[in-house]
Amino acid sequence: VHGALEAAARGVEVVLVGDRAVLEPMLEAAGVTIELVHAPQVITMAENPGKALREKRDSSIAVSARLVAEGKVAGMVSAGSTGAVMAAAVLEIGRLPGIDRPAIAAVFPVGVKGKVLLDVGANPECKPEHLLQFAVMGHALAQARLGIDQPRVGLLSIGEEPGKGRALERAAHDLLGWGPFDFIGNVEGRDLASEAADVIVTDGFTGNVLLKASETFASWLISEVGGTLTALVAEDPTLGDRLLPEFRNLKRRMNPELVGGASLLGVKGVVTIAHGSASRLAIASALEMTSREADHDLVSKIQAGLRK
Amino acid sequence: VHGALEAAARGVEVVLVGDRAVLEPMLEAAGVTIELVHAPQVITMAENPGKALREKRDSSIAVSARLVAEGKVAGMVSAGSTGAVMAAAVLEIGRLPGIDRPAIAAVFPVGVKGKVLLDVGANPECKPEHLLQFAVMGHALAQARLGIDQPRVGLLSIGEEPGKGRALERAAHDLLGWGPFDFIGNVEGRDLASEAADVIVTDGFTGNVLLKASETFASWLISEVGGTLTALVAEDPTLGDRLLPEFRNLKRRMNPELVGGASLLGVKGVVTIAHGSASRLAIASALEMTSREADHDLVSKIQAGLRK
Numbered sequence: 001v002h003g004a005l006e007a008a009a010r011g012v013e014v015v016l017v018g019d020r021a022v023l024e025p026m027l028e029a030a031g032v033t034i035e036l037v038h039a040p041q042v043i044t045m046a047e048n049p050g051k052a053l054r055e056k057r058d059s060s061i062a063v064s065a066r067l068v069a070e071g072k073v074a075g076m077v078s079a080g081s082t083g084a085v086m087a088a089a090v091l092e093i094g095r096l097p098g099i100d101r102p103a104i105a106a107v108f109p110v111g112v113k114g115k116v117l118l119d120v121g122a123n124p125e126c127k128p129e130h131l132l133q134f135a136v137m138g139h140a141l142a143q144a145r146l147g148i149d150q151p152r153v154g155l156l157s158i159g160e161e162p163g164k165g166r167a168l169e170r171a172a173h174d175l176l177g178w179g180p181f182d183f184i185g186n187v188e189g190r191d192l193a194s195e196a197a198d199v200i201v202t203d204g205f206t207g208n209v210l211l212k213a214s215e216t217f218a219s220w221l222i223s224e225v226g227g228t229l230t231a232l233v234a235e236d237p238t239l240g241d242r243l244l245p246e247f248r249n250l251k252r253r254m255n256p257e258l259v260g261g262a263s264l265l266g267v268k269g270v271v272t273i274a275h276g277s278a279s280r281l282a283i284a285s286a287l288e289m290t291s292r293e294a295d296h297d298l299v300s301k302i303q304a305g306l307r308k
Numbered sequence: 309v310h311g312a313l314e315a316a317a318r319g320v321e322v323v324l325v326g327d328r329a330v331l332e333p334m335l336e337a338a339g340v341t342i343e344l345v346h347a348p349q350v351i352t353m354a355e356n357p358g359k360a361l362r363e364k365r366d367s368s369i370a371v372s373a374r375l376v377a378e379g380k381v382a383g384m385v386s387a388g389s390t391g392a393v394m395a396a397a398v399l400e401i402g403r404l405p406g407i408d409r410p411a412i413a414a415v416f417p418v419g420v421k422g423k424v425l426l427d428v429g430a431n432p433e434c435k436p437e438h439l440l441q442f443a444v445m446g447h448a449l450a451q452a453r454l455g456i457d458q459p460r461v462g463l464l465s466i467g468e469e470p471g472k473g474r475a476l477e478r479a480a481h482d483l484l485g486w487g488p489f490d491f492i493g494n495v496e497g498r499d500l501a502s503e504a505a506d507v508i509v510t511d512g513f514t515g516n517v518l519l520k521a522s523e524t525f526a527s528w529l530i531s532e533v534g535g536t537l538t539a540l541v542a543e544d545p546t547l548g549d550r551l552l553p554e555f556r557n558l559k560r561r562m563n564p565e566l567v568g569g570a571s572l573l574g575v576k577g578v579v580t581i582a583h584g585s586a587s588r589l590a591i592a593s594a595l596e597m598t599s600r601e602a603d604h605d606l607v608s609k610i611q612a613g614l615r616k
């Protein structure tokens with residue numbers, strides 16, 4: 001709710017979906033009017049996503065997905081069960097023609113505009129043709145969300161030569177060469193932070209491990225830097241005024257929360273999956289980002305890519 | 309050569325293997341006596357490793373591996389072609405009984421003692437039983453190299469529950485439960501920097517991508533921090549004396565070069581693979597580490613684990 005209020009304050013038109021009895025008093029206390037849609041049921045993280053979705057037709061996730069499907073909202077953000085959001089997106093909103101497997105795309109805040117990595121967890125095991133579909137979707141996301149005109153697409157592997165990698169990468173390398181985008185060939189782990197590719201395509205196992213590892217490395221390094229600076233300031237408090245604002249700045253730039261959330265691609269709507277532990281700021285960013293993706297016709301861009 | 313001199317100065321008994329006509333003048337210029345073994349041939353990075361090894365019996369990689377096999381040295385370090393070092397290790401030194409696939413293990417400088425990740429590139433596609441063998445080898449490495457008595461072994465996956473991951477992880481989870489070590493179950497990408505496991509086991513594709521990505525994230529974050537601090541010092545030069553030594557300290561702690569190199573495990577000898585771009589410092593660390601692994605009977609520890 002705090003994130004929704006923050007996004008509304010930034011000009012995003014927000015509709016809150018959830019239990020009216022819980023939400024209304026919070027909005028009243030904040031003295032803000034936001035459109036509410038009642039959804040009395042909750043799908044917990046522990047439930048089987050498909051089963052929970054069938055049984056809880058009035059859960060906030062199911063109701064939100066129906067609002068997207070009916071065109072009543074431009075997109076949805078959920079910090080709930082990823083599996084349930086995916087199931088709701090496929091069952092209520094529907095897959096795009098030509099997409100076998102929706103994928104989850106994350107944006108890394110590296111370089112000037114950022115970089116798209118997908119799949120980061122929807123499909124642990126993939127076939128080469130799935131990677132081609134991911135490439136088309138990631139390319140459209142880089143255009144709609146990052147504002148990159150001609151995104152360069154790379155295939156994650158363990159060497160630059162086309163023959164490097166597993167059977168999956170060798171076959172996908174051939175397929176991607178025929179894709180309607182600028183395919184630059186194989187990229188490596190190090191290219192997550194290089195200027196080489198704007199979109200990096202991989203299976204959902206590798207992508208998930210990489211995403212979680214980078215988040216953790218970023219926080220670890222930031223805490224090391226923070227520790228060093230705090231020790232300096234403890235020795236000489238006059239340094240505080242100069243060091244701490246810079247450090248906060250740095251921390252903000254590396255904060256995965258500002259990215260807001262990951263995009264579920266391949267369904268007929270804009271769906272953003274936020275972290276289960278998302279803060280007010282993260283939810284607000286996710287809502288802003290979702291609104292931007294809808295404004296930039298993300299779904300049409302993906303469809304156009306699939307038709308080529 | 310500079311790295312070897314540095315290691316010798318630190319007390320490591322070094323034997324240099326290479327072209328005597330090149331090495332001798334360098335040692336004379338440095339005024340140092342180090343044992344030399346003549347190896348006039350060179351295997352380049354571009355050559356097919358197996359073919360090059362068969363044809364160049366007097367390459368420095370082949371000669372070094374034979375010195376290890378004959379027990380004339382306790383272990384070897386090479387910054388040459390990884391494929392050629394692996395081929396030499398298998399052909400000249402030989403696989404340990406019970407090991408189907410030698411693996412490459414990297415040490416991450418996180419936590420108090422560090423953390424072992426393997427395989428980081430030798431085997432892009434693995435079967436569950438390979439992961440079990442990797443676990444036994446990584447466990448021995450954590451004991452011999454990091455000095456951890458009872459290393460905890462984790463299986464890299466995309467969720468903590470045993471059913472999470474690909475078919476590979478689901479089958480490996482069952483196997484690892486029977487291993488002669490403390491198996492803590494699945495770990496995730498974020499546990500590369502957590503205290504959860506001392507040894508993280510995965511296939512060589514995922515491990516390679518992760519290793520390269522973390523190296524690049526570390527350098528990227530360090531350059532961001534460096535930029536911030538340099539700007540502060542430019543504004544107020546009196547800050548330089550206090551900030552820059554701390555920054556160098558931080559940089560040193562995160563420097564992958566200090567780790568020296570990755571360990572090739574599963575052969576009857578201690579073999580270390582250094583980066584092709586390894587600096588003097590990196591080579592010296594690799595030599596020191598190799599000597600320590602030999603002193604701590606790494607190979608016998610692996611054999612003991614395999615017999616259990």
